Amino acid sequence: MLVFSKAKxxxxxxxxxxxxxxxxxxxxxxxIAVLEPPDLKHAPLYRYNRYFRPMVDKFVxxxxxxxxxxxxxxxxxxxYRYRGRPFLDGSPQSxxxxxxxxxxxxxxxxxxEVFANVGSQAKFVEPRPNGTAVTHFxxxxxxxxxxxxxxxxxxxxxxxxxxxxxPPADLTLSLENEARLRATCAADFALWDSIAPE
Numbered sequence: 001m002l003v004f005s006k007a008k009x010x011x012x013x014x015x016x017x018x019x020x021x022x023x024x025x026x027x028x029x030x031x032i033a034v035l036e037p038p039d040l041k042h043a044p045l046y047r048y049n050r051y052f053r054p055m056v057d058k059f060v061x062x063x064x065x066x067x068x069x070x071x072x073x074x075x076x077x078x079x080y081r082y083r084g085r086p087f088l089d090g091s092p093q094s095x096x097x098x099x100x101x102x103x104x105x106x107x108x109x110x111x112x113e114v115f116a117n118v119g120s121q122a123k124f125v126e127p128r129p130n131g132t133a134v135t136h137f138x139x140x141x142x143x144x145x146x147x148x149x150x151x152x153x154x155x156x157x158x159x160x161x162x163x164x165x166x167p168p169a170d171l172t173l174s175l176e177n178e179a180r181l182r183a184t185c186a187a188d189f190a191l192w193d194s195i196a197p198e
Contacts, residue, residue, distance in 0.1 A: 001043050003032035003056060007153045008063045010056065013042050014124055016078040017068040017140045020164040029154065031060070044124040049132040065133070066149070067125050069195060070140035072188040073173065073181065076100075076107060079118045081166035100171045108177075108184055122187035137195045 002011040002023065011026075013019035013034075019042070027033035032052075034040045043052065045065070056063055070078070080095050080103040088094040092114040095103055106113030127133035138146035143160075150158045173181075182189055 001032075001034040001041065001048065001052070002026055002030040003052075003060065003063070004029065004154060005031035005060045007155075008060060009153055010048070010052075010063050010065045012045065012048065012065060012067040012125065012134065014067050014069065014121055015042050015118070016075050016082070017070050018143065018160065019068075021160040021162065022068075024163055025158055025160050026150070026154075029156070032056075045126060045132065045134065046128060049128045049130065053132060064135040066136040066138065066146075067134045068138045068140050068143075068146055069121050069125070069192050071192055072121070072185055073171075073178065074140075075121060075188075076104060076118070076181075077169075077171040078166060079103075079116075080171070081169045083115060084169060085166065100169065100173060101177060104173060104177050104181060108180055120185065120188055122185075122191045125191070137191075139192065139195050139197065142197055 001013050003009075004011075011022065013023070023033065023035060023041075027035065034043065034052075040047075048065075077100060080098075080100050083093050083095040084098075086096075089096055095115050098106075098115065103116050106116035107118070109116070125134045125137075136149065138149065147158050147160070
């Protein structure tokens with residue numbers, strides 16, 4: 001999560017949406033850069049509202065909140081690929097030896113399988129009862145739109161390095177499972193669909 005006091009802007013770090021690259025490019029210019037631990041770096045809106053908003057309200061004032069959202073199947077595919085990396089071998093979170101179909105089945109299971117317990121983008125940015133809400137959404141797939149927004153808001157050129165890229169993998173998903181995913185995670189698909197494309 002990054003807070004820009006002069007620009008009155010907060011960037012939430014939705015996992016698997018290029019946040020490592022965004023932070024590498026912009027953290028030096030931020031008034032507050034929360035980079036570790038992961039639970040704070042990737043603070044969802046409810047955690048921002050509870051722990052960070054009171055401080056930001058007092059010392060920065062009213063801010064806009066921005067978040068990048070990834071197409072839900074692609075988002076799960078990124079988690080699947082990330083959790084297949086060697087450093088997770090042998091851990092319950094590892095997807096080594098599993099197909100993407102297996103991963104999605106684990107995500108749809110009740111309760112979710114440990115290797116697929118990765119949350120929800122819609123839940124991450126869910127508005128709070130006190131009115132705290134994301135004011136600017138951008139599609140991960142339309143990153144240039146987000147970068148133009150940042151450049152206008154921050155008054156600087158923004159170039160993202162290529163960081164934390166997971167290795168390629170087969171992301172084949174049956175039509176049946178895609179339909180189950182769309183039904184079960186309707187809020188995530190509705191959120192992504194609601195963001196105006198470039």
